[in-house]
Amino acid sequence: MFDFLGGMLSALFDWFGDKLDDLGRFFGRAIGQLGDLIGGLLEKLIRGIVNVLSYLFRPILDVLMGILFFLQQLLNIVILIIKIIVRLFQIVGELINEVIGAILGLNYTGTQAYYRLPNAYESGFMSVISFIDQTGFSKIALIFAFFIWIATAYTAIKIITRRN
Amino acid sequence: MFDGSILVAMEKFILQIFYPVTNFLNSALDYLNNVRLQPARALNLDFFLGPVSMLGPEWRQLIGAIIGSITILFMVFIVKGAYNLYLMFKQGVKWW
Numbered sequence: 001m002f003d004f005l006g007g008m009l010s011a012l013f014d015w016f017g018d019k020l021d022d023l024g025r026f027f028g029r030a031i032g033q034l035g036d037l038i039g040g041l042l043e044k045l046i047r048g049i050v051n052v053l054s055y056l057f058r059p060i061l062d063v064l065m066g067i068l069f070f071l072q073q074l075l076n077i078v079i080l081i082i083k084i085i086v087r088l089f090q091i092v093g094e095l096i097n098e099v100i101g102a103i104l105g106l107n108y109t110g111t112q113a114y115y116r117l118p119n120a121y122e123s124g125f126m127s128v129i130s131f132i133d134q135t136g137f138s139k140i141a142l143i144f145a146f147f148i149w150i151a152t153a154y155t156a157i158k159i160i161t162r163r164n
Numbered sequence: 165m166f167d168g169s170i171l172v173a174m175e176k177f178i179l180q181i182f183y184p185v186t187n188f189l190n191s192a193l194d195y196l197n198n199v200r201l202q203p204a205r206a207l208n209l210d211f212f213l214g215p216v217s218m219l220g221p222e223w224r225q226l227i228g229a230i231i232g233s234i235t236i237l238f239m240v241f242i243v244k245g246a247y248n249l250y251l252m253f254k255q256g257v258k259w260w
Contacts, residue, residue: 115214
């Protein structure tokens with residue numbers, strides 16, 4: 001008797017347990033599917049929004065990039081012009097250096113090593129020079145030098161104080 | 165249509181506009197870079213002022229005075245020119 005009742009109760013509990021298990025499994029599966037559905041929907045929505053935005057803003061971005069490219073080319077030209085100006089100044093500086101070298105390289109020592117007269121002509125020339133020197137001929141050179149220095153000072157002051 | 169073709173077209177157009185200018189400036193820079201200056205050649209006046217040096221020491225001093233005068237005037241001229249160049253550069257920088 002008790003055995004029979006116990007067996008019935010245990011069968012009843014087993015049945016209930018099975019049903020509860022099924023129910024729980026059903027709910028779990030339903031929640032999972034709902035989550036999957038919502039996730040897929042959200043993913044599709046985000047992808048669609050991105051597509052629409054890129055479709056809308058792509059030409060604007062392209063135009064902005066084009067304007068940036070234009071500015072880049074303009075800056076390129078400015079850089080080229082600055083390079084040319086700097087190079088011109090460099091060439092002028094080199095030229096000034098060379099000219100200063102040429103002017104400072106003018107030398108005169110007064111040797112007669114590169115000028116030869118035949119002996120007879122040279123003795124005649126020297127006698128004429130010594131005769132002329134007795135009359136103060138060499139003073140003319142000193143007067144010339146004095147005037148050259150005055151003219152140099154005048155011209156230098158003129159050049160320094162010139163306004164343009 | 166909106167797959168970057170606008171950008172490509174704009175870049176092509178801008179390059180077409182700027183190509184002659186950049187080409188011209190680049191060739192000018194090339195020419196300037198190819199400029200090679202002659203080294204300075206000094207002149208020895210002893211080669212052709214022998215008769216003057218035979219005249220006497222005063223005339224040699226006169227030649228020396230002429231050379232010094234030329235040197236001083238040239239230096240003053242170059243310094244003034246460099247200063248004017250600096251003023252021009254300043255004005256150019258102001259213009260930029």
